[in-house]
Amino acid sequence: MTEKIQAIRGMNDILPEESHLWEFFEDTVRDWLRAYGYCAIRTPILEKTDLFVRSIGAVTDIVEKEMYTFVDELNGESLSLRPEGTASCVRAAIEHNLLYAGPQRLWYGGPMFRHERPQKGRYRQFHQVGVEALGFAGPDIDAEHIVMCARLWRRLGVNGVELELNTLGGAETRARYRARLVRYLERHHDVLDDDSKRRLHTNPLRVLDSKNPALQALIADAPRLADDLDEVSLKHFEDLQAMLRAAGVGFGINPRLVRGLDYYNATVFEWTTDRLGAQRTVCAGGRYDGLVEQIGGKPAPACGYAMGVERLLALLVSEAAPIPRPVPDVYLVHQGEAADRFAEQVAERLRDGDVSVVLHCGGGGFKSQMKKADASGARFAIIVGDEEAQAQQVTVKPLREAAQQVRAGLGEALDLIKDN
Numbered sequence: 001m002t003e004k005i006q007a008i009r010g011m012n013d014i015l016p017e018e019s020h021l022w023e024f025f026e027d028t029v030r031d032w033l034r035a036y037g038y039c040a041i042r043t044p045i046l047e048k049t050d051l052f053v054r055s056i057g058a059v060t061d062i063v064e065k066e067m068y069t070f071v072d073e074l075n076g077e078s079l080s081l082r083p084e085g086t087a088s089c090v091r092a093a094i095e096h097n098l099l100y101a102g103p104q105r106l107w108y109g110g111p112m113f114r115h116e117r118p119q120k121g122r123y124r125q126f127h128q129v130g131v132e133a134l135g136f137a138g139p140d141i142d143a144e145h146i147v148m149c150a151r152l153w154r155r156l157g158v159n160g161v162e163l164e165l166n167t168l169g170g171a172e173t174r175a176r177y178r179a180r181l182v183r184y185l186e187r188h189h190d191v192l193d194d195d196s197k198r199r200l201h202t203n204p205l206r207v208l209d210s211k212n213p214a215l216q217a218l219i220a221d222a223p224r225l226a227d228d229l230d231e232v233s234l235k236h237f238e239d240l241q242a243m244l245r246a247a248g249v250g251f252g253i254n255p256r257l258v259r260g261l262d263y264y265n266a267t268v269f270e271w272t273t274d275r276l277g278a279q280r281t282v283c284a285g286g287r288y289d290g291l292v293e294q295i296g297g298k299p300a301p302a303c304g305y306a307m308g309v310e311r312l313l314a315l316l317v318s319e320a321a322p323i324p325r326p327v328p329d330v331y332l333v334h335q336g337e338a339a340d341r342f343a344e345q346v347a348e349r350l351r352d353g354d355v356s357v358v359l360h361c362g363g364g365g366f367k368s369q370m371k372k373a374d375a376s377g378a379r380f381a382i383i384v385g386d387e388e389a390q391a392q393q394v395t396v397k398p399l400r401e402a403a404q405q406v407r408a409g410l411g412e413a414l415d416l417i418k419d420n
Contacts, residue, residue, distance in 0.1 A: 010116075010124030020325045021313055025156070029109070029129055032152050036144070038107045038131060043088035045111065049078040054294055055087035055263050057203060066114040081113035085130040086263070086288065086304055087295070093134055094297035103135030109309075121279030121311045131285075132304035134292065139236050142267045142287065143243035145305055149271060149283055150249050158312065159319050161282060163250065164270045165241070166257035168205075168225060169233040171265070171290070177228040178204055184223055191218055205258045224255050236266060263288040267303065276314055283307035327377030328356045329417055331399075333369040334384040342389035346382065346410060353414045357382075374399055380417055 007013055014022060033040075049069050056062050068081040082088055085108050098104050109129040118124060131148075133141045146163065153161050168174060181204050185192065192200065193215065196207045208219055229237070244251055257268055268286035276282070285305020292300040316323070330350060334343035347359040358376055360369050366383070373381040383395040388407075396413050397405035398420070408416065 008124065010118035012123060012125070017325075018313075021316065021323055022309070023326075024323045025309065025313060025316070026109070028155055029152070032148070032155060033107050033131070036105070036148050038105045041089060041092060041106045041108050042110075043082075043085070043092050043108065045082055045113075046079055047082055047088055047091070049080040051087050051091055051295065052080055052083060055090070055291055056084070057263070062114065066116050068113050068115055083114045084112055085110075085128055085306060086132060086291070089130065089132045089304075090134070090291055090295055090297070090302065094292065094295060099135050099292075099297070099300055103133070106132045106134065108132075119278070121276050121308070121314060123310065127309035128306045129309060130304060130306040132302065134302045135300050136303070137289075137301040139240040139243060139267070142240050142303055143247065145285065145303060146244060146251075146269060147247045147249055149305070149307075150247075153271075156312070156316055157319070158315050160275050161271050161273050161315070162252065164254040164257055164272060165244075165251045166225075166254050166268050167229065167233060167237040168258065168265050168268055168286075169229050173225070173228050173230050173233055174205070174265070177223065177225045180223045180228070181205070181207075188218055191215070208256050208258050219256060222256075226255055233266060240267060263291040263294065265289050269305070271307075273315060275318060276311055279308075279311055281308075282311045282315060325377070327379070328358045329378060330355060330357045330380050330382050331373035331376045331378040332357055332359045332382045332384065333366060333373055334360060335366055335369070336386035336389065338386045338389040339384045342392075343384045346384060346394055349410050350382075350414060350417070353418065355414065355417055379420070382413065 049067070052067060053063055062083050067083050070079060071077070072079050089106055089108060093099060093104060093106070107130060110127065111125050112128050113125055115124060116122065131145060133145070150163075153159075169177070182200065185196070185200055185204060185207060189197070189200075191214075192207070193210070193212050196210060196212075196215065199206045207215070208222060210219065241251070251269075254270075257270060258264075264286045266287040266289065269284065270281050271283040272280045273282055274280065283305060285303065287301070287303040289301045289303075290299075292298070292302055332343055332347050334340055343359060347357045350357050358378065360372065366385075370381060379398070379400050381397045381399055383397060383405075388394055393407055393409050394413050395405055395407050396416055406413075406416065
């Protein structure tokens with residue numbers, strides 16, 4: 001017997017019984033983004049590895065350990081499956097000169113890839129919706145991003161999500177803070193784990209992002225970046241907070257929030273929940289004003305965020321009202337040579353009238369077909385036998401209410417279905 005081929009661990013099939021949740025989420029997201037004037041952009045799944053090294057940072061877990069990277073045998077170029085979407089979006093904006101037309105509000109959705117240990121809410125192929133605003137410098141766009149997230153949670157019916165906020169300041173702020181932080185960590189070198197020692201002189205802010213329980217007391221006592229903020233960064237952050245308060249969006253300041261990607265500056269935020277176990281973050285982002293220039297474009301301010309679709313769907317299932325599976329309007333039952341031919345015409349005529357129809361296939365008697373009609377969840381069964389075919393009529397039988405079946409022509413049947 002031939003061995004079965006199974007999906008790669010951590011790369012999951014989305015089966016019909018759950019795909020309606022994805023469709024509901026995707027439809028909601030498209031309408032929500034349209035309401036804020038964001039336009040879709042679609043970028044390749046595969047990019048040059050250097051794009052992510054330059055943007056995410058060489059000394060990060062993503063680049064060092066998690067990317068699916070290989071050498072293209074045709075030209076010897078190092079390529080990687082995208083581990084996140086911001087870098088690709090910015091690369092595309094630069095390559096196609098999108099900012100020449102002015103600031104851009106963009107969004108994307110699709111699969112991302114990271115080679116890590118699969119667990120609930122964390123997979124090797126996972127899906128994100130990302131929102132990017134390129135060319136906007138003020139705190140108003142930061143506020144828009146956070147306020148629009150709050151609106152999406154309401155639309156989805158998701159509860160139990162809280163906002164954490166911080167600022168990383170500008171380059172000079174981080175340079176001053178970095179020096180203080182390194183001095184502090186060097187005094188506690190013996191306490192640091194291997195990852196933190198490795199990052200001490202390359203990316204010390206990432207030590208603050210460590211989830212190692214043994215380091216939490218050390219991290220809690222570390223110097224605070226807020227003490228080094230310049231006036232411009234402090235005003236940007238205070239203005240953002242004022243805008244969020246005016247919009248009625250609650251938040252908490254988390255001075256240890258630094259995000260795990262090197263390109264962030266100024267505002268950073270995370271929407272978190274305690275209802276998904278270890279995977280607390282469902283949406284996160286912030287400003288990345290240096291990234292456009294870092295990738296090769298002219299300097300331009302930018303900010304954005306991404307949300308994990310699998311995690312939000314898990315929260316949706318646990319917190320929101322059940323999302324009903326879509327069902328057809330009509331299940332079309334037919335038997336007999338003339339009836340079979342006429343049934344196909346009936347199905348297409350009903351679809352022309354914007355009615356969803358499942359045409360029974362595979363034969364069988366009326367009794368077995370009617371069982372399938374009932375199991376389909378359809379509101380009506382339309383029955384076609386040779387007698388109906390000869391009269392160019394159908395029998396319309398309500399399946400979800402106590403009402404008599406009706407014999408009718410196609411026009412009358414269509415009206416009956418659409419009016420009920």
